[in-house]
Structures are given as C-alpha cells and as structure tokens.
Amino acid sequence: MLQRGAFILFEGIDRSGKTTQCNKLVECLQKSERKPEHWRFPDRSTELGKVINNFLSSKVELDDAAVHLVFAANRREKCKDMFNKLNSGISLVVDRYSYSGMAYTLAKDIPDMDQQWCMMPERGLPEPDLVLYMRVSPEVAASRGGYGEERYEKAEFQKKVAANFDMLKGKNWVEIDAGQPIQKIHDEVMKAVDDLYSSSRLSGPVGKLYTADGLKNSLADGQVVINVVQNNMSMKASPLPSDVPI
Ligand SMILES: Nc1ncnc2c1ncn2[C@@H]1O[C@H](COP(=O)(O)OP(=O)(O)O)[C@@H](O)[C@H]1O
Numbered sequence: 001m002l003q004r005g006a007f008i009l010f011e012g013i014d015r016s017g018k019t020t021q022c023n024k025l026v027e028c029l030q031k032s033e034r035k036p037e038h039w040r041f042p043d044r045s046t047e048l049g050k051v052i053n054n055f056l057s058s059k060v061e062l063d064d065a066a067v068h069l070v071f072a073a074n075r076r077e078k079c080k081d082m083f084n085k086l087n088s089g090i091s092l093v094v095d096r097y098s099y100s101g102m103a104y105t106l107a108k109d110i111p112d113m114d115q116q117w118c119m120m121p122e123r124g125l126p127e128p129d130l131v132l133y134m135r136v137s138p139e140v141a142a143s144r145g146g147y148g149e150e151r152y153e154k155a156e157f158q159k160k161v162a163a164n165f166d167m168l169k170g171k172n173w174v175e176i177d178a179g180q181p182i183q184k185i186h187d188e189v190m191k192a193v194d195d196l197y198s199s200s201r202l203s204g205p206v207g208k209l210y211t212a213d214g215l216k217n218s219l220a221d222g223q224v225v226i227n228v229v230q231n232n233m234s235m236k237a238s239p240l241p242s243d244v245p246i
C-alpha cells in the first residue's frame with residue numbers, strides 16, 4: 001500500500017539547531033524517493049505572518065493573548081494544505097509548530113492563560129508523526145551565532161521555554177542531544193526518521209492534535225494532560241492513562 005507522507009517536526013529553544021537539521025534532513029530525503037517539503041512556523045509570508053514578523057522584531061507591540069492566537073491562526077491557515085499534502089504522499093519537515101506556540105506563551109506566566117487555554121486553538125491541527133526535540137542548554141544556545149536578535153532570545157526566558165517543552169513532550173517525541181556536532185545529530189535524526197518510515201504509523205490516517213482519539217494515541221504514559229470534554233467544551237486536568245471522556 002502506498003504510504004502517506006510523514007509529518008516530521010523539529011522543536012527546541014532558540015538556536016538549538018532546528019533550522020540547520022531541517023535543511024540537512026530535507027536535502028537527504030530529496031535524494032530518496034520521499035517527496036519532502038520544508039515548512040516553518042511562523043510562516044512569515046502570509047498576512048498574519050507579517051504581523052508576527054513585526055512583533056518578533058519588536059516593530060509592534062501586541063497583547064499577549066492576541067499574540068498567542070495569531071501564532072495559532074498562522075498554523076490554522078495552513079491546516080487544510082498540510083492534510084492535503086500529507087495525504088497525497090508528500091512528507092513535511094517542519095521547523096517549529098504548536099508546541100513552540102504553547103511553550104512560549106506559558107513561559108510568560110500570564111494569569112488565566114494556562115495550559116488548557118493555550119491548547120484550545122491547536123485542537124484538530126495535523127499531529128506530527130515524529131517530534132525531534134533538540135535539547136540543548138540555554139547557555140550553549142546563547143553562545144551560538146545570531147543569538148539575541150529577536151524578542152524572546154533571553155537566557156532566563158529560554159529556560160522556562162525548555163521546561164515547558166519537557167511538560168508537553170508526548171509519545172511521538174524523540175529527544176536529541178543538540179549540544180553534539182552537527183553531523184552526529186544528523187545521524188541520530190536519520191535513524192529516528194528511518195524508524196518512522198519503516199513503522200506502520202504511516203499506513204494509518206494523519207492524527208489530529210488534542211482531539212479525544214489524538215490524546216489516547218500521542219500522550220506518554222502517566223503524562224498529566226488536559227481531557228477535553230466534547231459537547232460542553234469544559235476541561236479538566238487529569239493524569240493519563242485514564243479514560244478520556246467523550
Ligand atoms: N550542533 C551544533 N553545534 C554548534 N553550532 C550549531 C549546531 N547546530 C547549529 N549550530 C549553529 O547555531 C546557530 C543556530 O542554529 P539554527 O539551526 O539556526 O538554530 P534554530 O533554528 O534552532 O534557532 C547557527 O549559527 C548554526 O550554524
């Protein structure tokens with residue numbers, strides 16, 4: 001049976017090496033029979049993306065809740081296109097996604113904007129088949145080229161972001177020691193990607209983030225998550241594994 005495309009995501013703090021590894025992976029997949037496309041979020045090419053770009057480069061100030069929603073909307077505007085590509089056999093190698101959106105907003109510690117609030121706009125987006133989490137200390141990241149040019153590139157803030165990624169980590173995540181040399185990291189990335197392509201995962205449909213079925217499939221054992229109760233949209237935190245009420 002013809003496999004659908006794979007959704008491969010790189011996440012991590014600023015300067016953890018996501019873009020470097022995305023480029024290397026796409027180059028590698030292009031040589032194989034896979035049909036990769038390199039995507040990144042935020043997608044600064046759209047109208048919403050332009051707002052985000054101006055915000056990140058500190059040209060405009062925006063309300064924190066509005067910022068979260070604009071980043072999420074920037075993913076939502078690509079949602080149908082992502083499903084279509086994946087279902088037509090194209091693999092997407094994506095640089096940042098919903099987890100970054102949530103990890104950065106949560107790092108701001110804003111009253112009422114808790115994990116449940118942050119997750120809601122992500123619900124139903126395509127779920128990554130593999131999340132390559134680039135773990136590196138904020139100190140090492142800060143010593144790398146270009147650091148400090150954009151809004152969130154401050155060591156204290158990045159530490160909180162890193163802690164939030166740890167909290168959001170699910171079943172499809174593979175953690176990579178991103179303090180290693182670039183080629184060594186690439187080899188580990190390729191191993192995880194080869195494992196994905198040889199697994200049965202790509203014979204099934206593309207998952208959806210934070211829907212009841214999606215939760216059962218993607219959360220790590222014992223992970224504390226939000227159970228989304230359909231119909232009345234109320235939510236509560238509870239430890240998994242447990243029955244997800246629907
Ligand atoms: N493993 C690595 N070791 C040392 N420097 C790296 C490594 N990976 C990337 N870099 C360098 O660190 C900087 C940030 O990398 P980049 O891929 O742009 O990170 P991100 O996209 O996560 O912000 C770049 O100058 C890049 O060349």
Ligand SMILES: [Mg+2]
Pocket residue numbers: 018019020095
């Ligand atoms: Mg980058």
